[in-house]
Amino acid sequence: MNPDQNRNEGGSEIPNGSAAAAILSAGVGCFCVSLFDLLGDAFPALGHFFNFYNPTGPLSGVTTSAILVWLALWAVLSRAWKIKTLPLGKINIATFLLIIAGLLLRFPPFGDWLQGR
Amino acid sequence: MLHGMGFGGLLLLAFSGAMIQLYRIFSPDGASPLSIREQKLLRIYLVAMAVLAWGTVLSGAYLVYPWYRAHPPIGVTDLAAYPQRYLLASPTTAGWHNLGMEWKEHVAWFAPIALTMVAYVFIKYGSNLTRHRQIRNAAFAFALMAFIATAIAATLGALINKNAPVRGGTVIEFMEGTK
Numbered sequence: 001m002n003p004d005q006n007r008n009e010g011g012s013e014i015p016n017g018s019a020a021a022a023i024l025s026a027g028v029g030c031f032c033v034s035l036f037d038l039l040g041d042a043f044p045a046l047g048h049f050f051n052f053y054n055p056t057g058p059l060s061g062v063t064t065s066a067i068l069v070w071l072a073l074w075a076v077l078s079r080a081w082k083i084k085t086l087p088l089g090k091i092n093i094a095t096f097l098l099i100i101a102g103l104l105l106r107f108p109p110f111g112d113w114l115q116g117r
Numbered sequence: 118m119l120h121g122m123g124f125g126g127l128l129l130l131a132f133s134g135a136m137i138q139l140y141r142i143f144s145p146d147g148a149s150p151l152s153i154r155e156q157k158l159l160r161i162y163l164v165a166m167a168v169l170a171w172g173t174v175l176s177g178a179y180l181v182y183p184w185y186r187a188h189p190p191i192g193v194t195d196l197a198a199y200p201q202r203y204l205l206a207s208p209t210t211a212g213w214h215n216l217g218m219e220w221k222e223h224v225a226w227f228a229p230i231a232l233t234m235v236a237y238v239f240i241k242y243g244s245n246l247t248r249h250r251q252i253r254n255a256a257f258a259f260a261l262m263a264f265i266a267t268a269i270a271a272t273l274g275a276l277i278n279k280n281a282p283v284r285g286g287t288v289i290e291f292m293e294g295t296k
Binding site: 107 | 223242249
């Protein structure tokens with residue numbers, strides 16, 4: 001790692017690991033909302049699994065599962081990265097690619113095309 | 118009312134204030150830094166926005182959506198009280214569900230996740246954010262993304278509700294033949 005990546009604009013060492021964990025896990029959480037819904041749509045067995053609360057249907061399980069993944073990943077990464085300074089530029093890019101993928105995956109024309117409909 | 122005009126409407130209004138304040142501290146030149154009192158206020162403001170965002174999606178998914186997707190009992194021909202079925206019954210309105218609701222019901226969840234992250238980062242780093250350009254950029258982009266997700270969901274929700282209003286009621290039948 002480039003030593004400059006460990007320094008903030010003020011020149012002192014303030015770990016950015018906590019922020020990196022929050023940013024990346026939020027991106028993964030958003031992506032999982034779309035991914036789980038797409039998988040539930042493509043595979044009926046998974047769709048039934050995601051039906052946690054019948055009046056709301058599979059949306060209940062899709063969103064609950066994505067939130068659990070987001071919070072679990074956030075907790076794990078926070079613990080691992082708490083005192084580290086990471087290359088946040090790369091993490092930001094990865095996060096926003098995940099968000100764009102999440103937005104696209106559940107945009108119906110694109111999602112349907114992926115499923116061959 | 119609670120979902121759209123209460124939580125959702127307040128959240129959309131709150132974005133304008135938040136974006137201006139976030140831009141003040143996140144702008145590259147840092148020309149107008151916030152006072153300690155303003156930072157405290159912004160912390161409370163961002164937490165309130167995250168709470169509003171969670172309130173919006175949870176009330177939407179667990180209070181309004183069951184009415185929207187309710188199945189009519191056998192023999193019912195007037196689908197006005199069953200918005201999803203009403204929209205799908207005609208090719209001219211099916212797109213409101215197949216495209217509008219299908220996208221809205223998922224993209225809306227991006228907002229509370231993003232706003233929770235923004236509130237956390239602001240609380241955790243506070244005034245130190247002025248020294249972390251990449252965290253500032255990410256937090257501002259997430260706030261902007263949350264606004265876009267909320268705006269998409271709100272606009273589609275309003276348009277869908279105009280075509281097939283969700284009226285609610287005391288009796289909901291989710292599956293044909295169930296009690």
